[in-house]
Amino acid sequence: MSTVSELRITLDGDERVVPAGTTAGEALGADGRTVIAARVDGELRDLDHVLTDGAVVEPVEIGSEDGRAIMRHSTAHVLAQAVQDLFPEARLGIGPPVENGFYYDFDVPEPFTPDDLKRIEKRMREIVKQGQRFSRRPVSDDEARRELADEPYKLELIELKGSAGSEDGADVEVGAGQLTIYDNLDAKTGEPRWKDLCRGPHVPTTKAIPAFKLMRSGGAYWRGSEKNPQLQRIYGTAWESRERQDEYLKFLEEAEKRDHRKLGAELDLFSFPNEIGSGLAVFHPKGGVVRKVMEDYARRRHEEAGYEFVYTPHITKGALFETSGHLGWYKDDMFPAMEVDGGDYYLKPMNCPMHNLIYKARGRSYRELPLRLFEFGSVYRFEKSGVVHGLTRVRGMTQDDAHIYCTREQMVDEIKNLLGFVLDLLRDFGLNEFYLELSTRDDSEKFIGSDEYWEWSTAALREAAAESGLDLVDDPGGAAFYGPKISVQAKDAIGRTWQLSTIQVDPNQPERFDLEYQAADGSRQRPVMLHRALFGSIERFFGVLLEHYAGAMPPWLSPVQVVGIPIGDAHVPHLEKVAARLRERGIRAEVDASSDRMQKKIRNAQKQKVPYMLLAGDQDVSKDAVSFRYRNGEQKNGVPIDEAVEEIVKAVEARIQI
Template sequence: MPNDSITLTLPDGAKKTFPKNTTGYEVAESISTGLARNALSITFNASILDLDRPLKSDGEISINTWEDDDGKYTFWHSSAHILAEAIQELYPDAKFGIGPPIETGFYYDIDFGGHSFGQEDLEKVEDKMIEMARKKSEFERETVDQTEAIEYYKKKGNEYKVDLIEDLDDQEITFYTQGNFTDLCRGPHIPHTGLVKAVKLTSLAGAYWRGDVDSKQLTRIYGVSFPKQKLLKEHLEQVEEAKRRDHKKLGKQLKIYMIDQMVGPGLPLWLPNGTTLRRTLEAFLRDEQLKRGYQEVITPHIANLELYKTSGHYPYYQDSQFNPFGVEGDEYMLKPMNCPHHHRIYSSDLRSYRELPIRLAEFGSVYRYEQSGELNGLSRVRGFTQDDAHIYCTHDQLKDEIKNTIELTQHVFNTFGMPVDIRLSFRDDNDKKYGGNSEYWDRAQAEIKEVADEMQLDYRVAKGEASFYGPKIDFIIRDAIGRKWQLGTVQVDYVMPERFDLTYVGSDNDKHRPVIIHRAPFGSMERFVSILIEHFAGDFPLWLAPLQAKVLPISEDYSEYAANVESELKAIGMRVEMDNRSEQIGSKIRDAETSKIPYMIIVGSDEQDNDSVSVRRHKQGDIGTFPLKDFIYKLNEEVNQKQLPPTHNS
């Protein structure tokens, strides 16, 4: 009977019929015994589920292993529960807050009551976690009603879980149990704890309950886990390499930026080297935008609070915004977003369909209130510049405009040798945070997926990751040592045209709503530069390096020729300096190497006599002697082609 079967679209696109209530594990087994053996969870219709969940309807299914992001999510989610189980064994009076997976592992927020817990306690918790994992306890899911769930945690004296449950009206509430530990959780989890073979608890931090500074501060334990000990060893080696590349350390060494307490935490000052780097990045993107028909605008750093009330950014993002302040009887606020300003520019004139698409771009500074404990160099700041653009187009133009923004974003990351993973971030229908008409959301999500399919993008769908006003395409790049960073984003927005009453006159002489695309390849200049520093370990491509070459005369006798070389390089736009100190040439070379300058140009008697230069490349050493004009041509080619450094590990 038709009602007793379901049709599933498998990862290879094939459709296959299964009995209703077939589990994800059984689907995996039907594909491959090896796949079933390595399966951690499934993704069914964009939701990550336990392997043993019965499937009751048609849909798309993928099997998640350790090689998939969704598989790691499940693995680390389960590891957070094993951490809590270990803590419960060692500290029976501990009370648990939240324990989610994150991009690089997991954490759990814990109230240890009167017990002090420090770095020295982590090792014994690690040992207990492995002991718990070896029991191979299955994760068992149970659905409970709200009253029952609240009563359970009241008996345990856990006010944190009660607080969470009271916010779950009209939502399914589930408990997961492994061994002697039960937790409020919507899942999913791995089949059993025994899959966790290696654990490292990495750090401790304080965390206010639900981010409220007036609430109690809990102890946050961070950790990471793996299905093989070898993977943990590789991870720890990567951590050490990341320390070597730390942008805070290199940013100081290379004089990129500084943080000054008198100016304020989270408000970076760009030094000359950093300013050159940043302006070069801006020029690169500005040129690409001009080729694609963007118009640049500039908007102020503050605006009337009514602007952000209309957009919904206030009060939606109120906790992360600086407080409003009074000006002549009105309330103003530091700009948290550029988009409302651009919408007002669009609405300042009567628009015709013949003008569309209108593409407005800005390197616009915005301000967000981040708690001091969350600030981190350039990667988490309170004042930053977004490479924002907003495209106002007709519905018929939408798909082509999305494609163009995707191509631009891909071009940006390809230029830096950064492989890209793509995530389609859609709404979670069970979450009430999203604005706008559900029909618009469904339409926008369908169109984004159509574009991704037509462009044959390799993507995954993530429910619940959308912005409050629209679904988006997120670009997650991998740096030179394999770490992932979410950077560029493309968002489709049907909500703001309604809120700002944006219109254009169509060919029928009636008014219509445009569609808006929000787009920012870099995301923010500050965070992007922090990632670039670490991606290249400070060894920037020649076109991007703040100082591209240093001319090193062997002695003062050759200073005049060295100055001539410097002048000729500057004449073609190279950023070059001459080191005319009375130091030994070896010392000058060492200093240039430490400063990670791409080229060292050494001149002495032979070079002067032959109008040539001897050249060293950073990290490569001596690369030969060239006629000056040939070397200038070589530099021009390397800059114009935006070549990656020869030693870059992309």
């Protein structure tokens, strides 16, 4: 048994005896650079946390997920200190760690400029170099109010203690129990240099922050509400080493090059005219070609898989969405009602209620099931202006939407077939790395339907996911209000994950619409409904593919597949003949007969990311040939026209990714 002067703790699975008063850092032998915090009895703690008898202690390394979050949170404190050093009038909001970095919100008279950010970052580096120590101390509510009397937003957080919880980062500052303040102490004198209301934990000293960079600033409403004041938010990134930060910054640079909004303008694919409205895209002729190819290919594959095509209107009476439950559960994401003929009409946010009416239009037999209805249906969702983002978050979209009606006995096999169909089609478009996410319900009141329905529908999805062989990640609480779903998460060429296809089991819509079929024994039975969006939306998938390929779409998806480039005007007829041969075989071919010099024509085609350039001069004409120039810069001279045509046609038909 341990004495008053000794403690028994568990470290690395082994029980040890240490002197009373031992800190987590001392027990771990932490250097404060590699191990920057501790997990004590399952809770994250500072290294100077004093241990109690029976404590279980684990190290938290700076490169771990928890370690990065702690280090980034500490960097946010350094940012806030630097801002108040340079801008004493700045009042503090909140400063949490976020994925890949951190931010801090400030109430300042004028927005921060790029020059301000440079000054702030320089001051941060000075603070880091000083090695100021993070020191935690508990305070009462009244003490916190007195010490932070000049910080109105902190005072508001104190009042919210125990009621705001995790709202918009407030949990970073306050919890339901004891308030704590962190002081930044001078490394030499121990005098406080700055303080903040915070739960912690933090790195031991500012020298434990190896690499950081301020990225940008922008406006952000206090606690995320448009009813509150707009503050200035400074974003930064921080990493466990300069090497990891350099990797991340290079990744951002590559991601910026691939931004589909930028590529959409450069390649003349689509735009978002202000005259139409936020989140509403128009597709230009070249973008229209890509979209048509995508839709035509998906349509053909659906026909082969036994789907039947339907079409439904863009608006409907509100009563339809009352029956489906969407007005009760989804109204905030719908455009406001329009009054027509004395009643409310809505732009449809989804197609499923109308497909239910098609199913219900006549009696159904078990012999017709599974019934697979498919539509390229335009839907409209009232996304907040702050989240609208190019094609990947729009207000008007076209879903490649399918609803499958089947018996309960058919459901598992149908889900397995659906998942295989989805993955095969995504692979055809050049995406090959996937994992699955299973979204289920939690204890929230937003979910409808019986426990039994949720149990067997979730089990069916889990069985299908297991058979796919892909990794499965659970997402409790992420289900739609009417049923669980599997989401296909796909990685792009630079490792980002995109949620694409979804498969949802819905036992509730058939109940709400009183859908039935006649079973083999003559009884009336309820079908199970499966929702399935393969691309998610055509617009979003277009944006994802554009970024995946950095605009250099594979030949079968390229708006212009071939450009003929004559060395001189005399060679134009020869290339026109080649282009005509290609067009006869379904290839999108053009000839650049402009007055530009040949080298500029090549550069123009490269900028437009055309897969094949066919050059022709006197020698090519005399040999009835062309010279290939590929998108990657490789060249092949003197290729007979017949061979050139066949090479291009085969690459397009095989959907080769070059």
